[in-house]
Structure formats: structure tokens, C-alpha cells
Amino acid sequence: MTGRLEQHLKHHFGYDHFRTGQKEIIEAVLSEQNVVAVLPTGSGKSICYQLPALLLKGTVIVVSPLLSLMTDQVKELKAHGFKQVAAINSMITESEKQYIFNRLSEYKLLYVSPEMLQNNFLLKRLYSLTIPLMVIDEAHCISQWGFEFRPDYLRLGEVHHKLNKPTILALTATATKEVQEDIIQSLQMNNCIRLIYPMDKPNIAFKVKQFTERERKKEYIISKLREFPVPTMIYFSSRKEAEKIAIHLQSELADLRIAFYHGGLETNDRLLIQQQFMQNQLDVICCTSAFGMGINKQDVRLVIHYHIPSQIESFIQEVGRAGRDGEESISILLYHDMDKFIPKRLTQSELPDVTTVRMVLEEIKQNPQLDLQEIKDFILSLTQNNETHWRFLHYQVEKLGVLDVDGKVNHSFNIDQSMYKIEKTIQNRLDQKNLKLQEMVDWINTKKCRRATLFQHFQKGYNNPKGICCDKCDFDWTKWKPAKRKVNLQLNSWKDKLAYAFMQENIES
Amino acid sequence: MFQWILLYCLQQVQGERSVANIYHLIVGKKSTQSIQDSYIYNLSKYYGIYRILKRDQFEEMIHQLIADGYMKLDQDGKGTLTEKGSLYLVKGSHLQLLSLNGEKFSEKAPAFLDKLLLLIQTMTNVMAGQRGFIPVIDNPLIQREVKQIIARHSLLSQANFSNLYKDLYSHLNTIPSSYADIFVDHMTTYRQVGLSKQQLALKYQVTVFDIHCILMNIIHQLLASIQQSSSFYVLDKIDLVHKSIPITESAQRTYQQLKKGMDIEQIAKRRGLKENTIQDHIIEIAYWENNLVWSEFITKKIYDEILQIVNHLNTNKLKNIKSHLPEYVSYFQIKLVIALENKKSRKEQTQ
Numbered sequence A: 001m002t003g004r005l006e007q008h009l010k011h012h013f014g015y016d017h018f019r020t021g022q023k024e025i026i027e028a029v030l031s032e033q034n035v036v037a038v039l040p041t042g043s044g045k046s047i048c049y050q051l052p053a054l055l056l057k058g059t060v061i062v063v064s065p066l067l068s069l070m071t072d073q074v075k076e077l078k079a080h081g082f083k084q085v086a087a088i089n090s091m092i093t094e095s096e097k098q099y100i101f102n103r104l105s106e107y108k109l110l111y112v113s114p115e116m117l118q119n120n121f122l123l124k125r126l127y128s129l130t131i132p133l134m135v136i137d138e139a140h141c142i143s144q145w146g147f148e149f150r151p152d153y154l155r156l157g158e159v160h161h162k163l164n165k166p167t168i169l170a171l172t173a174t175a176t177k178e179v180q181e182d183i184i185q186s187l188q189m190n191n192c193i194r195l196i197y198p199m200d201k202p203n204i205a206f207k208v209k210q211f212t213e214r215e216r217k218k219e220y221i222i223s224k225l226r227e228f229p230v231p232t233m234i235y236f237s238s239r240k241e242a243e244k245i246a247i248h249l250q251s252e253l254a255d256l257r258i259a260f261y262h263g264g265l266e267t268n269d270r271l272l273i274q275q276q277f278m279q280n281q282l283d284v285i286c287c288t289s290a291f292g293m294g295i296n297k298q299d300v301r302l303v304i305h306y307h308i309p310s311q312i313e314s315f316i317q318e319v320g321r322a323g324r325d326g327e328e329s330i331s332i333l334l335y336h337d338m339d340k341f342i343p344k345r346l347t348q349s350e351l352p353d354v355t356t357v358r359m360v361l362e363e364i365k366q367n368p369q370l371d372l373q374e375i376k377d378f379i380l381s382l383t384q385n386n387e388t389h390w391r392f393l394h395y396q397v398e399k400l401g402v403l404d405v406d407g408k409v410n411h412s413f414n415i416d417q418s419m420y421k422i423e424k425t426i427q428n429r430l431d432q433k434n435l436k437l438q439e440m441v442d443w444i445n446t447k448k449c450r451r452a453t454l455f456q457h458f459q460k461g462y463n464n465p466k467g468i469c470c471d472k473c474d475f476d477w478t479k480w481k482p483a484k485r486k487v488n489l490q491l492n493s494w495k496d497k498l499a500y501a502f503m504q505e506n507i508e509s
Numbered sequence B: 001m002f003q004w005i006l007l008y009c010l011q012q013v014q015g016e017r018s019v020a021n022i023y024h025l026i027v028g029k030k031s032t033q034s035i036q037d038s039y040i041y042n043l044s045k046y047y048g049i050y051r052i053l054k055r056d057q058f059e060e061m062i063h064q065l066i067a068d069g070y071m072k073l074d075q076d077g078k079g080t081l082t083e084k085g086s087l088y089l090v091k092g093s094h095l096q097l098l099s100l101n102g103e104k105f106s107e108k109a110p111a112f113l114d115k116l117l118l119l120i121q122t123m124t125n126v127m128a129g130q131r132g133f134i135p136v137i138d139n140p141l142i143q144r145e146v147k148q149i150i151a152r153h154s155l156l157s158q159a160n161f162s163n164l165y166k167d168l169y170s171h172l173n174t175i176p177s178s179y180a181d182i183f184v185d186h187m188t189t190y191r192q193v194g195l196s197k198q199q200l201a202l203k204y205q206v207t208v209f210d211i212h213c214i215l216m217n218i219i220h221q222l223l224a225s226i227q228q229s230s231s232f233y234v235l236d237k238i239d240l241v242h243k244s245i246p247i248t249e250s251a252q253r254t255y256q257q258l259k260k261g262m263d264i265e266q267i268a269k270r271r272g273l274k275e276n277t278i279q280d281h282i283i284e285i286a287y288w289e290n291n292l293v294w295s296e297f298i299t300k301k302i303y304d305e306i307l308q309i310v311n312h313l314n315t316n317k318l319k320n321i322k323s324h325l326p327e328y329v330s331y332f333q334i335k336l337v338i339a340l341e342n343k344k345s346r347k348e349q350t351q
Helices: A004-013 A022-030 A047-055 A067-079 A094-101 A120-127 A151-162 A177-186 A216-227 A239-252 A267-278 A312-319 A337-350 A354-366 A372-382 A387-399 A415-445 A450-454 A494-501 B002-012 B019-026 B032-040 B055-067 B083-091 B109-127 B140-152 B158-172 B177-186 B197-204 B208-228 B249-259 B264-271 B275-288 B300-313 B318-323 B331-350
Strands: A035-038 A060-063 A085-088 A109-112 A133-136 A167-172 A193-196 A204-211 A232-235 A258-261 A284-287 A302-305 A329-336 B071-073 B079-081
Touching: A004 A022, A004 A047, A022 A035, A022 A047, A022 A167, A022 A193, A035 A177, A047 A060, A047 A109, A047 A133, A047 A167, A067 A085, A067 A109, A085 A094, A094 A120, A094 B140, A120 A151, A133 A151, A151 A177, A151 A387, A167 A177, A204 A216, A204 A450, A216 A239, A216 A329, A239 A258, A239 A284, A258 A267, A258 B197, A267 B197, A302 A312, A312 A415, A312 A450, A329 A337, A337 A415, A354 A372, A354 A387, A354 A415, A372 A387, A387 A415, A415 A450, A494 B158, A494 B177, B002 B019, B002 B055, B002 B079, B002 B083, B002 B208, B019 B032, B019 B055, B032 B275, B032 B331, B055 B071, B079 B083, B109 B140, B109 B158, B109 B208, B158 B177, B158 B208, B177 B197, B177 B208, B197 B208, B249 B264, B249 B275, B264 B275, B275 B331, B300 B318, B300 B331, B318 B331
Parallel strands: A035 A167, A035 A193, A060 A109, A060 A133, A085 A109, A133 A167, A204 A329, A232 A284, A232 A302, A258 A284, A302 A329
Antiparallel strands: B071 B079
């Protein structure tokens, strides 16, 4: 056996060695063991199912809630010559969907969004396939205690059952003990093994910089980037702010190439920015959390949080994008006391308010002939197309029996009782999220070592830092010596650029 | 320049249409009203030039124009130019994008641009020996089409690679060099990832909307030269198949049925549509088709009566026109005459 997996790894992906955890997970999965694996961001989670997909007979199914990550991975695999792969989600067109549905059995790897797994037509087609492995990516979404609970994930247990119980690989980058238990329970993963790998990275140093005036954050960033012009990601909690600061930074730092990225950009523009960053055509990217999923850049040296994330889990994931190549990198969080109200507001907007809930219930009560699509349209029109609200309410009305499993209205439901229960759920959820936010704020205000406190809920202990540890221990900018960045050739006229792109003549730089 | 175009549209509709109608025209809504408006007000050049413009972006722009004192908005959502606005139109007439031809090209231009960008990325990469790359155009339909184009014309050769270069060079050489700069910076090649629209806007000190319009202007002009001459080697292979007709699919069916000799009532019954709808289809057809037989819908006498009033009043306001005509003349007949006359005058202009 030894060496065979390495040969496949080399042959299909071009790597010489497995990274921590990959081999154990792959071996377990190939011997039909159910696995819950916690692997930190950027440690190559996807190899853990992509390689088995190439080796196993039949179609490996990957359930993932991250639509753009799915498409990115499909693109990357295709670019590397692994063509029997497809993604089914709400982003693909009807004709594309038909194309894939007609060829299901030809795929070795099929990414499916959890919403699509509610599609009975698709499910029926899937039942007839040979499925050796079902992968649940971002498995923490299954847990009500998880920070990204997704109602759709709760139905996966049932789907798994109907698919004749293939081997399960539940993957996540962040899961506390309770969340792991939840995953195992709701997927009924009997005899599973847990493979948990530490998420701390010894090459990342932590610093929190407190401000009494928010305006000062910009100047601070400018002075640091002037001193350290390295590949940098700056996280914001609002699109507008990311744009504004990016433009400001660019005007102050003419030598650096700076851009912004968020979910509001056109698809083509998003692709361009991502690739520029990958190819070192950009130095600094001002982004929202929409950026980074599936970005596989190795040499990000600096991750700055301009605003605080709403929970430690997101912070760890975002910081984890620094220093994938193992070189010393730095995380700085910029904090002003009022900043904590921003995630509070965001949290509130993630859940529907009481009036909306009541209007939805009344609409359903008055028009029991409504079908699921009509109810969805009604909710979306009421919430300015807020998909999160729709998913939440859909799950709630189903759970409370307002709708039965086929999406038909149950005539005898009681508005007030249902109201009461949903309101309570919303309140619980808000309390839960505020607790998460408080953990984040506590970490900012801690007097102890940041490395020790950041990971305490997720793992026992941590690795010794490779260089600097944190601002509570030994942080000192002068100790940091990142490599110089690369700058590409600059040309001016379009004629030169076109000739250069088409390799028409030798251009002197 | 997009701002200029908006104000120009506003001027052309002379307060007879709301700004929402202008939005529909710009995004190329396939409705009888928008198609009609584009002809009546001589705006077919701008029809559909910005298909991906979002409603809130448009509204924000209108608010900005009002805030800057270029226009005013009344309660019905109709806009009028202020003096400052009219002056800006005159002074900024260099800002109109002369090569736009929305009526003819707006439907295929965005896909054409995508195909062109992907073709450039593919050919420069493959020629540099780089077979694996992430396509800058995500749309699988575009990807498949480009693959087919490459295969059908065996484009992956050194000769065709040079030909693509020559084609691009000669086209870009005919347009203002600032536009050529923008296009070349937008291209993704083996050597570089293209700049996004946002980045182009920052670099060239215009708005994102302007960048979009400039790219469309480049493509419309390219499509026009492809149609006129055969001096291209590669670019004329990108799009030959589709000939787009600027009328709704439903109207096209109506036209087929008319040609089979069915009348309005029969068509409506057969397809479960209202007669009004079929009449709207006929108006659409009238704007576009040279040989529509109209004698079934209107007598020569009524035709002339309507024409006289329309010319006399010099307006496109239907209510106004109708009130000057006998009771038995229908709105449909008035609209039909306006459409047929418009088509006639456009035909004369091009001859």
C-alpha cells in the first residue's frame, strides 16, 4: 500500500507529499470508515475527497453550501485535467442543469448544494447511481450550536439514508466538541472515527491594535504598508467601507496595487480580481468575507481586520489565509470600542423580525392553497430578496407543521402558537450569536497570550510559534523580515501591451 | 458619458415618458413599449446598451443628476432637463458614443465581448504552452461556444495566433487610443490578468458605467466592421450564426400567424391571449418589418386622417392625438400609423 497513494497524488495533483491529516483521512475513507475530520483552513481539505473520487468506482457526492467555492474547485480541477466533475447549484442555468442531469453517471465527482438536494427529481436520479462516498463539507453547518447553522443541512441524514448509506466524510475547519457530537448524531454516523488536527499555525503572529478614534485606522494601515509592502488582505464588514478605504489607500500608496472585492461585483470582475491577486498583480485586497473561500494563494503575509468578525470561528478562518507557505506572517485586528455594534446589527438583520413572521403566517393561513414556490416568492418580496430569511422561515414552518413535508399547507395550524415558538427561536439564536460576539470581544481584551486563548475552545494546547507569538508575549515589528514582493513588467501604450501579450516582438522594459 | 446618454434620452422623450421607461429602454426590455419608444424618440442607438444595469443603480444615478442640478423629476416620474442639463448636452456632445447601434447589436454584444475575451485568453495561453488556466469567463455556454469556434476553424495555429493579433491591432487602430488602452488593459492573456471594470474606471478617471459603455461601443463598432468588410481573419469567426431580431418572441409568432392569413381575433383565441396583446405585437412588427400589410387593420382614409393630426400636433402623446380624432378611431390604429410612419422615415434616412 505505501507509496501507492503518493504516486496518485503526484500523478493527479503534482504534489510530492501529503499534508498533515490528508493521508489518514483518505485511507480511512477508502476502507469505508465513516470519518469526522476537523482540518484547519488551507490545509488541503479538498484533496481528501478529490483523490478518493479518482480511485473509487462510481460518483462521489460533495455537499457544500459555498456556491462560489464549488464553482472555483470545479474550474480548478478542469484546468488540471480532471474533467469528470460538475457542480449543481442555483447559480447554474436551466440548460446547464439539464446537461448535467443527463450525464450524472459519467461524473466521478459531483458537487451539490444542500438546497438542490431537496429537489426530488435530482434525488431520484441520484438513487440510481453508485455512490461510494458522500462528503459533507462545512459540516459544522449541521449543528444548531454552530455559528453558521443551516436548516437544509438537517435533512442530509435522511438523504444519506435514501442513498443507501454510503460512507460519510464530514469535513470542517472549525468544530468544538459539542458541534462534533451534533454532526455525528444528525448524520447517524455509527462507528465513526474522529480525526482532529490542530488549527493553530506556528508561523502566524497576532496583534490587536486599539484605537480611540476610528479615523486613525487608515493612517495606521498606510504606515504599516509603507514599511511592509507585502501581499495583504484587509477584511471589512461592509462593502461600502471596503470600497472607500481601498480607494483612499490607493491614493496614498501609489507604489502598491490595491483593489476591493465583495459579493456585489459582477461575476467577471470578481474572477479578474481573484486571479490578479493570485498572480501577484495586486498587492493589497480590501474585501468582505466573500473573498477568500477557495483562494489558494500561498504567500499572503498580512491579514488585517478593519472590523471585528462576529465570532472567533470566522476570525480563525480568515487569519488562516495568511502564510500558507509556512513563512512568518502577521494578523492585526484594528479595534475601536464602538466596533462591536456593527456585527450586532448584522446579526439582527440575518433573522426576520416579528412583523414579517406574523405577515407570513397570516398570508399562509388566509391562502392555504399556496404552494411552496408561491410562499417563497411572498417571503422574498417581503424581505427584499433575503435568501437567509427565506431559508430560516421555511425550516421553521416545516418544523412546526405549518407546512407538511410536501410543502402543502396544514389547515389547522395556530398562528399565535407558531408565532410564539418562532419568536422564541429567534431570541435564542440572537442570544447565541451575542454570546459568540462576546467571546470575540473578550479575546480582544484578554491580558493573556492571544495564541493560547484563541484556540482554547477547539483543541488541547497549541504549537510553539515559529517566530513572533503575539502582542501579549513578544510582538515587535522589527523582528519581522518578510521577503520583497515581485513587480511585473510595466508597459504604457496599448500597442506595446498588445504586442507583448501576443509575443510579437521583444520589448525592452 | 453614460450620464450624457441618460440626459440625452431624457431630452429626446420630451417629458412624454417616465424615467422608468428610459430604464427599460437602456436595459433593452423586450416589451412593445420599450421597442416602440426607442423608435419614436430616435433612441434606437441606445436600446439595450446596458443589459446588466440594476434598477437601484439607475435610480441612484437619476438622484445624482437631480442633486447636481442637471434635471428635475415630477410626481409622475417624468424628468425634464434644467438649463444646466441642456447646456451640458450641447457642450458634452463629444461624449456620445458614436458607434453604438443598440437596435442592431445590443443583444449579441455582451456575449460577443465575453467570447472575444475568452478566445484571447485561450489562444495566448495555449500558444505559450500553458494548457491549464482558469477561464476568465465563467459562463459555461460561452465556454462551450468558444471551444466550438476554435475547433471548427482550427484556430490553434501559429498563423491564426498572428492573425488574431493583426485583427485586434487593425480594429483598435481605428478607434480612439484611449478606448484601445481600456480594451487592452481589460484583456486577460498568458502574460497578465485583465483589469476589472472598477479598476479601469479608477485608472482612467471615469465611472464604471462609462467603462461598460465604452466596451460596448468598441464591440458595436467591431460588429459593424465585420458586417461591412471581410478583411478579418479570426474575429469574423466569433459570431456568424445569430441574426437577432429586435422583437419579442411572442410577436414573432403573431407575425407568422398573420402571414398564414389568420386575423387578430383568431390568433388571440388560438393562443389564449387578449386581442390587445396581439395588437401590441402588430405595432412591434410595424416598427421593424418593411412589408407589413396594414390594410386589414386600417383604411387609407383613416390612415391619412391620423397622419394629418399627428403631423399637425407634432407629439407622440396618444391621449392628445386621440382627442382630436373621431370616436371610432382606436388607439391601436393611432399607434400603428405612428409605427409605420416611423419605419418609413428611418428607411428613407438610410437610403
